[in-house]
Amino acid sequence: MSECPRPGAPTTAGVVESCHALLTWIIPRLDDFPRARRFSLGAQLEQGVLELLRVLVQAAYTRDKDPLLRRANRDLEVLRLWRAAHELRVIGMRQYEHGARLMDDVGRQIGGWLRSRQASAS
Numbered sequence: 001m002s003e004c005p006r007p008g009a010p011t012t013a014g015v016v017e018s019c020h021a022l023l024t025w026i027i028p029r030l031d032d033f034p035r036a037r038r039f040s041l042g043a044q045l046e047q048g049v050l051e052l053l054r055v056l057v058q059a060a061y062t063r064d065k066d067p068l069l070r071r072a073n074r075d076l077e078v079l080r081l082w083r084a085a086h087e088l089r090v091i092g093m094r095q096y097e098h099g100a101r102l103m104d105d106v107g108r109q110i111g112g113w114l115r116s117r118q119a120s121a122s
Contacts, residue, residue, distance in 0.1 A: 037090050
């Protein structure tokens, strides 16, 4: 049984696809990290995006979505350590900005999904 989203509300498939796009974009960038950062910062970022995707897929297939969506929001906040990659000069400004935009897009969709669920519950 799937939910019927309100017009303009993010779809489950949309946020999962956006997270998948983030994953497939970020992994090649992480492969280019210097060795000293690839196995610390790079590994944490990769694991974080994979976990975020796992939580979003899980939320799509469960009735009690709200705790998973709140967890996805927290997981995404941890991924903001992407900024540290720029501050440590591991990535350039353009890569940082593009990755940050992808993360912001996922965050907006998660927030919209939560708001649409709260609106339908009231």
